[in-house]
Amino acid sequence: MNKKYLAEDIAKRISIKKYEAYNFIDLFIEVALDNLGKGRKLVLSKFGTLIVKKKNKKRVINPINREPMIIPPAKIVKFIPSENLKRRFEGNG
């Protein structure tokens, strides 16, 4: 499902126009991105947490030539599913 599909489903459930639901979803994403950009993590209860995680530089040994090398610091975006989400979807397939 994409934004269009979600917007249609939401519009049906609460009797609003599809474009209104679509615009809201877009705004929701924009606000979330803005705040992630300011270093805030996004906590959606019953769903999960999205964080921009800093990974420090790391000293490792190059497995090929056995020389020590440094992996530079980096940022990654990480999603941690909530307990509710895990209970609902994870587990024995």
Place this chain on the structure above:
Amino acid sequence: MNKKYLAEDIAKRISIKKYEAYNFIDLFIEVALDNLGKGRKLVLSKFGTLIVKKKNKKRVINPINREPMIIPPAKIVKFIPSENLKRRFEGNG
């Protein structure tokens, strides 16, 4: 930031009531969960994709006693950040 915080930010930007924005976020999550439950992946352009992934059973060797063993099939929830999200947040820290 949590749902309350997001709702306040959204309400400010488009002049709606906080509880309206809050209810919309809740509905958005509910609809997304419903559709994930039906096996549909959630694709939010400019943000990312959430999928419930099936992992098949796997035959491995127990590293302690060297006996062959089977890891049962399982489901996991996985978030794949969009290129936009990666460009914005990932990279050199």
